[in-house]
Amino acid sequence: MSKKLVLAFSGGLDTSFCVKYLKEEKGYDVYTAIANTGGFSDEELKAIEERALALGAVEHITLDVTNEYYEKCIRYMVFGNVLRNNTYPISVSSERAFQAIAIIEYAKEIGAQYIAHGSTGAGNDQIRFDLTFQVLAPEIEIITPTRDMLLTRQYEIDYLKKYGFEADFTKMEYSINQGLWGTSVGGKETLTTDKNLPEEAYPSQLEATEPKTIELGFEKGELVSLDGEFYENGPDVIRALEDVASKYAIGRDTHVGDTIIGIKGRVGFEAAAPLITIKAHHLLEKHTLTKWQSYWKEQLGNWYGMFLHEAMYQEPVMRNIEDFLESTQENVTGKVIVKLRPYNFELVGIESEHDLMNSGFGQxxxxxxxxxxxxxxxxxxxxxxxxxxxxxxxxxx
Amino acid sequence: MSKKLVLAFSGGLDTSFCVKYLKEEKGYDVYTAIANTGGFSDEELKAIEERALALGAVEHITLDVTNEYYEKCIRYMVFGNVLRNNTYPISVSSERAFQAIAIIEYAKEIGAQYIAHGSTGAGNDQIRFDLTFQVLAPEIEIITPTRDMLLTRQYEIDYLKKYGFEADFTKMEYSINQGLWGTSVGGKETLTTDKNLPEEAYPSQLEATEPKTIELGFEKGELVSLDGEFYENGPDVIRALEDVASKYAIGRDTHVGDTIIGIKGRVGFEAAAPLITIKAHHLLEKHTLTKWQSYWKEQLGNWYGMFLHEAMYQEPVMRNIEDFLESTQENVTGKVIVKLRPYNFELVGIESEHDLMNSGFGQxxxxxxxxxxxxxxxxxxxxxxxxxxxxxxxxxx
Amino acid sequence: MSKKLVLAFSGGLDTSFCVKYLKEEKGYDVYTAIANTGGFSDEELKAIEERALALGAVEHITLDVTNEYYEKCIRYMVFGNVLRNNTYPISVSSERAFQAIAIIEYAKEIGAQYIAHGSTGAGNDQIRFDLTFQVLAPEIEIITPTRDMLLTRQYEIDYLKKYGFEADFTKMEYSINQGLWGTSVGGKETLTTDKNLPEEAYPSQLEATEPKTIELGFEKGELVSLDGEFYENGPDVIRALEDVASKYAIGRDTHVGDTIIGIKGRVGFEAAAPLITIKAHHLLEKHTLTKWQSYWKEQLGNWYGMFLHEAMYQEPVMRNIEDFLESTQENVTGKVIVKLRPYNFELVGIESEHDLMNSGFGQxxxxxxxxxxxxxxxxxxxxxxxxxxxxxxxxxx
Amino acid sequence: MSKKLVLAFSGGLDTSFCVKYLKEEKGYDVYTAIANTGGFSDEELKAIEERALALGAVEHITLDVTNEYYEKCIRYMVFGNVLRNNTYPISVSSERAFQAIAIIEYAKEIGAQYIAHGSTGAGNDQIRFDLTFQVLAPEIEIITPTRDMLLTRQYEIDYLKKYGFEADFTKMEYSINQGLWGTSVGGKETLTTDKNLPEEAYPSQLEATEPKTIELGFEKGELVSLDGEFYENGPDVIRALEDVASKYAIGRDTHVGDTIIGIKGRVGFEAAAPLITIKAHHLLEKHTLTKWQSYWKEQLGNWYGMFLHEAMYQEPVMRNIEDFLESTQENVTGKVIVKLRPYNFELVGIESEHDLMNSGFGQxxxxxxxxxxxxxxxxxxxxxxxxxxxxxxxxxx
Structure with missing residues (x-):
């Protein structure tokens, strides 16, 4: 009788090892799946597929959940001005929930009895995968070789070589995770507490030095236009903004926070578009919301970010908070003027017909x-x- | 029978008019008082005294409450990482409460039946003065000619001229309020919603362009040293930090917020030392506090800032919040490394024996x-x- | 030119005086209006109308806003388990906002330039009326003879007598305010701090002593049935429950709280149906909501009650909170069994297909x-x- | 080499089995310990000791932590008006933390390498014991036979019989846990969702029917006197109040709540003294605290109760919240008059020199x-x- 297993596959060393190992040593029929939330290009996805099949996957599938991720998550993070610990736009970590959902739903669809991921035992991602899998499909067994076996990189490389698979698995000095809502960068300095990442560790480099003024358009809290050009779907305007702003090396910082498992963690990130979008949105809200709307938004947005970060996206209260946040955005419509400068940006001002400052009422x-x-x-x-x-x-x- | 009146005197046009007007037209014995919370130099205080006496004040007094302001307010704002609306260190406005307290206590001491201030009817300061005066001395009557009479600047200048008093009361293009915890700048662009103040409107100008790394030392949440040099009292280390950092034109921003009287207000500020101190302190806390300490500190610190801003310093709950905040600072001791750059700064990292990341426990x-x-x-x-x-x-x- | 004035008329001494006084002394055309939120019977409304016309009102109108009050307010108070200070179902005071809205809308409809109410200067109701009037019709002038003139009861009685109007205005020992969501009782003991109202001060008296078990049915958080009988609109099932429960003298208590104007106030109330409905609803939620849904509902429900009590029903954040509360009620459907006993009641248990306790999951x-x-x-x-x-x-x- | 083990011993079937089993089958030197937080009489403690020794314990110790439990926990629960889910005074469960602390400290003192408890795998107590043990002595191994082996009662009885130990271990229809801060009662009806415990399931029965008025004295938030008689230490006045009030069958209710492990639980309790103390204290606060003090106390008190219930007593934020709560109690001094009636009580009123209602200021x-x-x-x-x-x-x- 067949043992159908779906593996969340990224193409990296750990999940490459898993394909081979689960097939050869454990006798699973391995179906690989990657859920793209906007962080991978078509070329990258193609290469990942090829690698999966070369490693012996029965089938490989690419699940595109970019729009779903935007509609069900990024929108609300913007509404809530969500910055974890007042710093971090929950860049890559918020994507995990949607990747996990897409993959577990695929597993149910094809009738898999097993689901596997390659996360290690010291991070947040393992909880995000495990929890989502368990909640949405308690009947499917979770398999995690990397976490269980505590293998070294060399062991994995040698194992793959034994099976004639020799890809370039050079360990990068920094581990980089690119996503639609920012890129996280870890390694070396982030394991200390007194050093930041050097400039060259970041994927984007400073290219523009001349200040530039741009204009962001919001409709009911959503970013819809850049410099007068409207975009039909959310991910596109975020990418357009990222193109312009990343040249200024904007939105880099180090997040120090509490992991789900109770230890402190430190990670660098660059997230030009998310930072600018959130700060611009917040400024527009300062002009269009009442004091107490802002007050309660801050409470609930903060909690939303915490739960998102901590793998609790499925908690019913998240749906209630989303309804609250959406309810507050009715008048958050207008333009925000932003001046980009090397390494930072300035919020210049706003224009909105809902501006509570322009009431002709008293100044x-x-x-x-x-x-x-x-x-x-x-x-x-x-x-x-x-x-x-x-x-x-x-x-x- | 004498009518003893204490006037909160700043030396500006409004309060200069008040001295003369209250003496000549209303027959009060006018005692002028200025409460310095660290924003005035000795020369400025001297000049203010001379002007008061020249205008006919019976007596003038300078009340130095810098240390009290630091001990009873700035400390807690740092403990609470207080930034109003996530932006504004409540620079000048937090000083008003302490100025009002000092002046009303002086009035009680000398047995005044009246107390006067020169605030207009559209701002927050009038509430801060009125409320503090009323709460601490309900028996003393409050007199506010500027607010009541809605006079023009020209009228006040002409009135003073009539009495032979011709000072230089040229209206500055920007109204600037300098204090220990930052300087606020209002006028022209801050009355719009889509423009920021030009560089030249700020008192400090960019002088240094070469990045510079500095080290801030904290003990139980208080800033105590800069680059290894310890300072005995709080205001001194703040000034030392300001000296270094203001050359980088750091800490400028525009605050958009809700006034106590319900309208939206917009004001520019520069506050290099406060911004750096708060952000550095917050980073140290991310390493030394638990998740839930940070969570509750944010709630209570936020409220503390709101009430401070809104003239509610006297609310008993403020004392309870101060006790809470102080209780959380037990282990917030260590160094924070900060890199200054033109217009902004980077938090490089921390060193602390209370660092919860360096536990040898798991990374x-x-x-x-x-x-x-x-x-x-x-x-x-x-x-x-x-x-x-x-x-x-x-x-x- | 005519001076059209709408007076919020209750038929009591103060507003009776107002009709006469505003017409005779001030020359207004007085239009009287009463907004019924479910507290008045048809007979009472008829008597009030007759009195108004007898006093010289140009016209009298009864505005029935019972259903609107239920749909826009009571529902949300139940969703939020709103008990002010953990005690008081905000009985009569929540009705004021809806009475004020109905009356100011009527005033706008008939083109009145003036609007009047009879509240005194030491209570909450004056703020509720003034604020609602000002926010919804800033162009209509507010007239408040009772508050402004500080008249005695005797003066008002004598004045009415002078004009030949001799109604029975005996001052009741207790001032009683009956409404759909409870009855407030003030006077004598409530002005002390160490005595409660005697039994006879309450409109309902203990009639039933034999315990009785009843069953309340909820659908998405709303009370829809009593003992298996379904009611089409909310006010009816509340009345039916009140009929049964008030015989047990249930729901009496004394509310001690902070008034909008900053003084402490004390008032007795009886509210059998509201108390039972809220407590039963809360129990059903304990079985059907997650821990964090309950947590956040408590925060927001508490604030909703505070703002409702403090005349801030118009604050936009109230609409956002209502959306949040409604969002949480999706699964709050089921029956609650309640045992009535003299002076109190016991929540026996619930039945619900959404009961998270009956999951066959682990006990x-x-x-x-x-x-x-x-x-x-x-x-x-x-x-x-x-x-x-x-x-x-x-x-x- | 000896294997020293400390067992938290209650004298019940599970822990009796543990003594024998751990000694005979596993070869531990079993030291039994019971930590009394006020729920056991001297006779009960004596009987427990005898049983332990009869079962083969090397040594048995009784650790009296009643005063510590009062000083470090009950006081703060009263300050915070802590009722979990608005109902439950966290009766027995709050005692567990202090029992666990006392026992782990004893284990460290005698140099034990092992610590054992008899909790099962479906409740909250296992977490409370495990977590406290681990946090305070991570080097001591935790042993839990009952949880690990999933044994039936009959198996345990037979096993003990085999070793010649035949005590009366008849399973009670209800499992009763008596403590200083209330008694919990579980079984039969509490496993349903639609039935309450019958009267006879409760240890106290209704004996008094004539209403009785009593007077509670508070000093800075602590209950210090009953009917004018002062008590030196807290536990005594609680016991005195319980003696009077339990005769009225007051303070019975059913708690429905979320367990630490995520399932819903239902338990009956009787807690006359805790309920009366908390409600009386709350009333006194309504008279002596400002609105915002009450507001923030509610937030923090609620959280304090949640964390106490959920085994998080060691969280540093708990110490910060305690400091906050203590800070608010400065003026919570006065008398509260309470009328006891069968099954319930009425808060009649208060007398306090800090009463903010008696200010002669305006009524x-x-x-x-x-x-x-x-x-x-x-x-x-x-x-x-x-x-x-x-x-x-x-x-x-």
Whole structure:
């Protein structure tokens, strides 16, 4: 009887080893699958497919979930101005949930009894894969050779060589994970606590030095245009913005945070488009939302980011938070002017018909007609009531 | 019978007018007072005193509350990583509470029946003064000619001229408010929504272009040293940092926020030392606090900033939040390395004996000995329980 | 030229005085309006109308907003389990917003230039009326004789008598405000801090002593049936429940809280149906929602109640919170069994196909098959990681 | 070489089996320990000791941590008005952390290499023991035969009989856990979702029917006196209150909640003293704290309860929250009058010199002198600003 197994395949050393090992030593029929959330080019996907088949996969499939990832996740991260620990746009890690969902659904579709991934035992990704797989298909058994066997790179390379498979698996000095919502870079300096990655560790390099002003258009909280050009779907405008902004080496930083398994982790990232989009969106909200909308958005957006990061995308409360966030975006429509400079950017200002500052109502610090000095005196007097009472009763006078 | 009045005097046109007007037209004995929270030099204070006496003040006093402001406010803003709306270190506005407290206490001390300030009717400062005065001395009447009379600058200048007082009251293009915790700049562009202040509107100009690495030392959350040099009191190390960093034109931004009176306001600021201190402190916390300490600090720090900004410094909950924040700082001790660059800075890393990353316990993404693959599988399995149950019961499978 | 004024008329002494006074002394054309949110019977409304016309109102109108109040407010209070200060179902006060909205819309419809209400200057209702009027019709001037003139009851009675109007305005020992969502009772004891209202102060009296078990049916969070009988609209099932439960003198308590104007207030209330509905709904949620859905519902429901109580129903964030709350109710469907007893009730249990306890998955404290002892050990080990690291680093061992 | 093992011993069937089994089959030197947090009488402790020794324990120790449990936990639960899920005073479960701490510290003291407990694999207690043991002594191995071997009661009884040990281990219909902060009762009905425990399942029975008024005295948030009699240490006044109140069968309810392992659990409890203490304390706070103190206390108290329940007592944020809670209690001093009735109680009122209602400042709904009608109008006008602007800009008028 056949043992059908779907392997989440990236083409790297670990998952290449898994194809061979699971087929040869364990006798599985290995179906490889890669879920693209926008981080791979067609050429890369083609090469990955070829490698999978060369390694002995029964079949290889590329699942394109870019639009789903955008619609069901990136939109809400923008609505929520989600920056983990006030820094990190949850670049690559938010993609994992959608990759895991696509792959487990494929596994169910083809009637696989097993599902495998190549994550190691010290990171967040293993939880993201395991949890999603278990929740969506508790009946499918999870197989994780890399995590279970604690193998060295050399062992894996030798094993593959034994089977006549000699690809270039040179260990890169830095491990780089490219995605639609940013690229993470780990290695060497990120394992210390007092050094940052050197410039050359980042995929994008500083090419432009002359400041440049761009204009982002938002409709109900979504980025829809760049410099007046409208894009039909979300991923395209993000890519267009990334093209322009990455030349300025914008959006690089180091994220220090708590992993799901309780240890601290440190990782570099570059995410020009996500950073600019979120900060521009936030500025537009400062002009179009009330104080208390902003207040509650911050609470719920923060939690949304935490749960997304921690593999809890399936929690029902996430759907409720998404509904809340969407509800707040009704008037978040307008343009944001941004000036790009080497390594950073400046939010210049906004234009919006929902701008609560342009109300012709009264201007901060200027003479106003909408209320009188006496109104403010009354306001302050009443506002002071509880504090006066407190002082009177508790004798602090 | 004498009518003793204390006027919060800044030396500007509005309060100069007030001295004369309150004395001549209303017959008050005007005592002028200025509370310095670190924003004025000795020369400036001297000049202000001379002007007050020249205008006819019975007496002028300078109240130095720099240390009190630092101890009772700046410390907590650093503990709480307080940035209003994720941007603004509440530069000048946080100083108002302490100026108001010092002045109302002086008024009580000398037995004044009246207290006056020169704020207009469209800003936050009027509330900060009124509220503090009322809460701490409800028996003293508040007098506010500028707000009540809606006078033009020309009227005030002419009035003073009539009494032979001709100072240089040229209206500056930008209104600048310098303080220990930053400088705010308003005018022209800040009244629009789509333009930022030009470079030349800021008091500090870019002078240094060569990147420079500095080292900030923290002890239990407080900044205590710069590049290895220790400072006995807080304001001094802030000034030393400002000296170095302002040459890089760091910490400039535009704050868009909600005023206490419900309208939106926009103001430019430069605050190199505050921004660097807060961001460096926050990084140190990411290494030394647990996830949930950071989580709750963010909630309470955010609220602390809001209430500080909104004149609610006297609210008893502020004392409770201060106790909470102080309680979290026990292990926030160590060095933070910062690289200054024109217009921005990079947090390079930290060194701390309380660093939770350097535990020899297991490293993010690396092989570990503190737990096994099976432990993580068990963890994930249990973590998935509630979601599996939810799906099973609600038939989403 | 005519001066058209709409007066929110309740038929009590204050508003009766207002009709006469505004017509005779001020020359307004007084249009009286009462907005019924379910607290008045047809007979009472008829009597109120007759009194208005007798006092000289040009026209009187009864605006029935019971269903609107239920759809736009009570539903959400149930979804949010809203009990102000953990006690008070915001009985009468939540109705004010809807009464104010109905009346100001009527005023706009008939082109009134003025709008009046009879609230005094020391309560919450004045803010609720003023704020709603101002926000929805800033162009209509607000007139409040009772608040402005600080009149005594005797003066008002004498004034009405002078104009030949002698109704029975005996001051009740307790001021009672009956509404669909409960009845508030103030007076005498509620002005102290150490005494509660006596039994006889409450409109409902204990009539039933034999315990009685009833069954409440909920659909997506809404109460839809009582003892198997379904009701088409919300107010009817609330009334049916109130009929049964009020005989047990259930739902009486004293609310101590902060008024909008900063002083503490104390008021008695009886609200059998609201209390039972909210507690039963909450129990059903404990069985059908996840931990984090409950957590966030509590935060947002609490805020919703606070803003509703404090006249901020118009705040846009309230619409966002309503969307959140509605989103959480998808599976809150089932029956709740409640046992009524004199003065209190017991929640016996629930039946629901969405019950997360009946999953056949594993039972609290019993032997389970869904996970093993090793899974839990792994779970605990990983869960302990951050704390072990903290202890190791900070030497607390 | 000796294998020293400390077993958390309760005297029940599971831990009795453990003594014998660990000694005979596994060759451990078994040291038994019981940590009393106030739930056991001297007689019970004596009987437990005798059983341990009879079963072959090398040594048995009783660790009295009642006062520590009170000082480090109950106090804060009262400060925070902690009721899990708005219902459950976290009766027995909060004691586990302190029992686990005492036992692991004893194990370290005597140099044990092993520590054992008898919890099963489907409850919360296993996590509470495991986690505390691991965090405080990661070097000591945890042994859990009951959880690992999935034994039946009959097997355990037969095994003990084989070794000549025949105690009365009749399975009680209900499993009862008595503690200082309440008693939990599980079994039969609590495994359903639609039935409550019958009266006779509770240890206390209704004995008193005549209403009785009692007076609780609080000092800085702590219960210190009952009916004028002061108690030196906290546990004593709790016991005195329990003696009076349990005769009324007060404080019975069913807790439905989320276990640490993700399944829903249901348990009955009776906790007269805890319920009355918390509710009385809360009422006193409503009179003595400001609105925002209450608001933030609710957030943090709620979290404190959740983490306590979920075995996270060691989290550093718990110490920060305790500092916050203590900081809020400065003025929570006074008397609370409570009327006891069969099955429930009524909070009659309070007396406190810190009562913010008795300020002579203005009384809710009455005529006041501290502010004027115009003050309130001004207040409302300014308060309406942001909403008016929103409506004007967004064209909802």
């Amino acid at each position: 901060y610090g200027e003479t106003v007609e909408a209320w009188t000095a006496d109104d403010v005196k009354g306001f302050t007097k009443i506002l002071a009531n509880s504090l006066k009472i407190y002082n009177k009763v508790n004798g602090n006078l | 993010y993404g690396e092989t570990v000995e503190a737990w096994t693959a099976d432990d993580v599988k068990g963890f994930t399995k249990i973590l998935a329980n509630s979601l599996k149950i939810y799906n099973k019961v609600n038939g989403n499978l | 609290y404290g019993e032997t389970v098959e869904a996970w093993t002892a090793d899974d839990v050990k792994g779970f605990t080990k990983i869960l302990a990681n951050s704390l072990k690291i903290y202890n190791k680093v900070n030497g607390n061992l | 809710y709904g009455e005529t006041v002198e501290a502010w004027t009608a115009d003050d309130v109008k001004g207040f409302t006008k300014i308060l309406a600003n942001s909403l008016k602007i929103y409506n004007k800009v967004n064209g909802n008028l």
